[in-house]
Amino acid sequence: MSPRLPGKSGPNSVQKNSGTWMAMAIVLVLTTGFIGLVSVIMPAIGKMLLVVAALPAFIAIHYFTWGRWLVATVEVEERDFGGQISLSDDQRIGEGEVE
Numbered sequence: 001m002s003p004r005l006p007g008k009s010g011p012n013s014v015q016k017n018s019g020t021w022m023a024m025a026i027v028l029v030l031t032t033g034f035i036g037l038v039s040v041i042m043p044a045i046g047k048m049l050l051v052v053a054a055l056p057a058f059i060a061i062h063y064f065t066w067g068r069w070l071v072a073t074v075e076v077e078e079r080d081f082g083g084q085i086s087l088s089d090d091q092r093i094g095e096g097e098v099e
Contacts, residue, residue, distance in 0.1 A: 039045045
């Protein structure tokens, strides 16, 4: 009898990801409900959450803005220079070469 080889009989990636999305949706609903209950007791929670959410939003905006710019720049440089990387003077000095 030959050993059983792994096949595609297991769950595919869509089935695996559906559980993750369901868990995230449940957490979002529970968090929204909790914030709603707390806002009844403490009405200023909305302003506090706005201040707390501003920093991650600022970071995300910069990540996507600068990240897309950097990817585009790297693609242009790879196209222009054919993937050749040139060491800068600082890197050459660090390897033991003297100016």
